Amino acid sequence: MFFRPFIVAAAALVFSTSACPEHKYTSGPRLQGRQTITDPGANSTQNDWAYEASYNWHRVSSEYYRCQNGTQQSPIALSLGNGLALNHVPKFNYNGSIAGDFYNWGYGPAFTVKHDGNWTSHPSFTYDDMTVYLKGWHVHAPADHSVGGDRSKAELHLVHVDASGHEAAVMAIRLDPGNFDSAFITQLPAMIGFNDMGTIHPINIDFTAALESVQHFNEFWTYQGSLTSPPCHEGIRWFVARQIMFTGVEQMQQILGASTYSARAEQEVWQHRINE
Ligand SMILES: [Zn+2]
Numbered sequence: 001m002f003f004r005p006f007i008v009a010a011a012a013l014v015f016s017t018s019a020c021p022e023h024k025y026t027s028g029p030r031l032q033g034r035q036t037i038t039d040p041g042a043n044s045t046q047n048d049w050a051y052e053a054s055y056n057w058h059r060v061s062s063e064y065y066r067c068q069n070g071t072q073q074s075p076i077a078l079s080l081g082n083g084l085a086l087n088h089v090p091k092f093n094y095n096g097s098i099a100g101d102f103y104n105w106g107y108g109p110a111f112t113v114k115h116d117g118n119w120t121s122h123p124s125f126t127y128d129d130m131t132v133y134l135k136g137w138h139v140h141a142p143a144d145h146s147v148g149g150d151r152s153k154a155e156l157h158l159v160h161v162d163a164s165g166h167e168a169a170v171m172a173i174r175l176d177p178g179n180f181d182s183a184f185i186t187q188l189p190a191m192i193g194f195n196d197m198g199t200i201h202p203i204n205i206d207f208t209a210a211l212e213s214v215q216h217f218n219e220f221w222t223y224q225g226s227l228t229s230p231p232c233h234e235g236i237r238w239f240v241a242r243q244i245m246f247t248g249v250e251q252m253q254q255i256l257g258a259s260t261y262s263a264r265a266e267q268e269v270w271q272h273r274i275n276e
Contacts, residue, residue, distance in 0.1 A: 049230050051107075054264040057230050067232035073267035074225035075144035078240060078274070085222045085275045087128075090171070090239060092211060094123040094134070097204040104192040104199070105138045108154070108259035111205060112136035119165050123207065127237075132160035132169045141259040143174050144228055145240050146266065152176045152244060154255055155263075156210070167227070169237045173214050175255070178246030183209035185251045191258035214241035223272040228264040 049060045058068035067073065099114040113122050113136055122133035136159055143155035152174035160169040187206065192199045211217075219242035226234040247255070 047230075051229075051262050051264060057232070061230070064230040064232060066226070066234065067230055070226055070232055070234055071271040072224045072226055072234045073232060073270075074228050074236070074238060075264060075266055076223065076225070076269050076272060076274075077146050077149070077266050078221045079148040081148075082221060082274050084219050084242060085239075087276070088222045088237070088239075090125045090127045090217050090220075092123075092125045092216060094125070094207045094211065097206050098123055098134075099202070099204050100136065102189055102192070102201040102203045104194055104197055104258060106197050106260075107194055107262035108139035108141055109188070109191055109255060110136065110138035111203075119161055120163050125160070125169075125171075127169075127239075130162075130168070132162060135159045135161050135165075135167075139175070139255060139259060140228075140262040141256055142261075142263050144263050144266075145172060145174070147174070147240075147242075151263075153252055154259070156245065158210075167233075167236060169239065170225075171217065172238060172240040173210065174241070174244045175252070176244050176246055177249045177252040179248075180246065181248035181251055182213065182245055184213065184245065185247050185255070191254045193258050194260045210245065213245040214243040217241050219243065221275060223274045225272060 049057050049064070053060075054067075057064045100112050101114070102109070102111050104110060113134055115122070115135075119133045119135075120131075122135070124131050124133045126132075137156055138159070139154050139156055141154040143152035144157075145155065154175040156173040156175060158171035158173070159167060160171070162168045184207070187203075187209075189201050189203060192201065217239055221238075221240045221242070223238050224234070225236050225238045226232050227236060
């Protein structure tokens, strides 16, 4: 999931940042159309940690202790040997076209839902007695979660918060190249590169195609996990779709071309209560 690209706001553009289970997204003045912040120092990732060295994040900072001694760290390896989830079945309330900003979170394509201060107005899903609200999504490449030993080319994380805005649940959809274009990816504008965090493109997205591609999570794994980047906070319920969202070959090449290595090493299963 996320990481924490620290966004340094340009003097003229005062951004506010909000932590996303893996990155900070800047929400600021609404930009009309596709615009680029030209100050080369305006936006950049300044993480003190790297995905390439995810075994040792606690060595980087004592604040990242949970990455080292946590009991529910993500991601983990999954397989049909775990069975599939029978509990916590999600029911989606993602209706219509959803406005937000398309950008790059420093590691791959991303989108944040337009926020008016009220999380409960966002698209949501319900499981058990919980309702969580879509904050946005981002792509990791390669996938964080392997299934049966196979790692997909990329993984889409739909990050959800509770009514007060705290990260609570992540829907993970694995992406692989297939024979046909993905209708979900087709509606996206041109990809923005990982080294271009200053570009924000307001768009509207319909999530129907994404949910249909994984049969609305009718088959999935669920477990108690964490953010997949420092500080590795726990208390996140993960839902990993069994179905894969297939994209066209060129679509996958565009996604990968806009991305950089962003998968945390898989963690040992401990108190994750897979499918419980
Ligand atoms: Zn993520």
